[in-house]
């Protein structure tokens with residue numbers, strides 16, 4: 001791409017987007033370059049608006065509108081005595097889509113991973129402990145069944161061991177080493193229903 005500094009710069013920006021496979025970078029760049037001007041304008045506007053208008057809920061750390069309230073924490077239809085702890089916001093969506101859960105959530109923002117430099121201080125653990133000191137009767141640990149997820153569950157269980165709150169985790173229907181993101185609805189639904197004491 002010598003002599004095409006603009007294109008080199010675009011690909012460089014795309015390389016900074018996590019989860020975008022490097023083999024797709026040129027395809028994605030091509031897609032943007034062939035967009036209709038108004039389509040491109042709409043895309044950029046939506047991205048800017050989402051960045052400006054969405055914030056993390058101060059309680060559960062899920063996304064909410066800056067001028068609104070958290071759709072989970074403020075819902076009167078949900079069981080406020082139940083908190084399901086997930087690693088990420090997309091894990092929350094997967095549990096929500098299973099249709100088998102109506103309690104509250106807590107989004108940790110990842111899992112412990114010393115190799116990637118992610119320690120307890122990088123996760124919203126203190127907020128979780130504070131919430132549990134309220135009126136929570138059960139915490140469901142729905143971390144991914146990976147070494148990082150298991151280590152995170154163990155840390156939370158240790159932090160809560162002197163509390164009255166019941167601690168459960170998802171049933172073992174979930175294959176070891178898998179992440180919630182790639183499971184079908186029924187497996188997530190069963191895993192939640194057959195959760196066990198952690």
Ligand SMILES: [Zn+2]
Nearest residue numbers: 057060070073
């Ligand atoms: Zn919330």
